[in-house]
Amino acid sequence: MPELPEVEHTARQLRDAIIGATIHETLVFWERTIGHPELPDFLAEIADRDILNVRRRGKFLILDLSGELILTIHRRMTGNLLLLPPGWEIDTSLKTSDPFTWNIKGPFIQTPVGADLSRPSPIYRPSPTTPNIPVGADLSRPSPIYRPSDLLYCRVCFNLADGRRLLYTDPRKFGRIELWPREREQEALKNLGTEPLSEDFTPEILAKSLSGRKSPIKQVLLNQEVIAGLGNIYADEALYYASIHPLRRANSLTPAEVQLLHEGIISVLTLGIEHGGTSFSEYRDLWGEAGDNYNHVRVYHQEGKPCQRCGTPIERIVVAQRSTHFCPKCQKLTLV
C-alpha cells in the first residue's frame, strides 16, 4: 500500500514530467474508480484542463488544474500511476468479446511496434533541471522498463494533448480518483490530520494529539485524522526507532518517548522518500521501477530475522487487524 513516501516520490516525478501538459480526454475503464462527481460530469469537466501543479497531502496526490479545479488520486491498496510516451495503443476489444475478463484485467496496453524493451533503463526521464518538456524533445521513443504485468488492470487513462498517456492501474480497485472545485479541498481530503513533514508537526502537537487516546499507539498512528500519511510500514518503523511497543496506550507515552517518536516518524518518512519508496509487490513508480526502501526497513516484514540492534528475532502480532512487527527486547511492553 502506498504511504506518504511512495506518494511523495510519485508527486515529485509527476511534477518533473507533466506540469504544463494538458489533459485532453480521459478514458475510464472501471467506473467506480471515479469517486466524485458522477462520471459524465467528471469526463466533461476534466476535458482540456491544463495541469498547473502537482502536490501531495497525506496519501493523496493532488493535481491543480486550470478552471480552479483539483484532481485527487488516492491509491489505497494497489493503485499505481505510469506515464507512457506517445505511440502506445489501448485495445479495448475485450470489453465486448469477454466482459468477465475485461472487468478484472481492463484493456490491453500495446507496446509500439519495434519498441526495444530489452534496455535496462528508461530512455526518457525528465530531470529536475528540465521540469517541462523541452520544445522539440523526442517523446516518441518507448520507455523500456514497463513489464507487461505492470500494464494490466488499467482503470483510468488520461490522454495528454502531447500524445502521452498517464495510466492509473489498480488490480484491487480500491483506489479513488476525484475532481473537486479548489474551494472544496478540505472536503475532498476528508479531515486529514497534521502533515508530518511540515513545520506544523512538532513534539507538542504530537503529544496533544495522543493525550486523549487510550487505543494502542500503533492504531493511533494509522488514523489519518491524527497524522496524515503514515501506514503500516512506516508506523512499525517509527515505533521501532523510538523503542515503543505497538500495544502501548497512546496516552501513556512519556514526554521523552513522544520526543523520540516524533523524531522517528520524520526520520523513517524522510529515508523512505530518499530511497524512492518501499515495494513489496505492486508498488511501482512513474517509470515502472520498484522503490529501494525494502532493503532499508528494520522490522516491517522482518519476522524471525534478528533485530539489528540486539539480535532478538523480530516478532509479528496483529493490532487493529493489521500486521505489526517489533523487537520484543527493544520495544518492551512496560506501561499499558
Ligand SMILES: [Zn+2]
Ligand atoms: Zn532489538
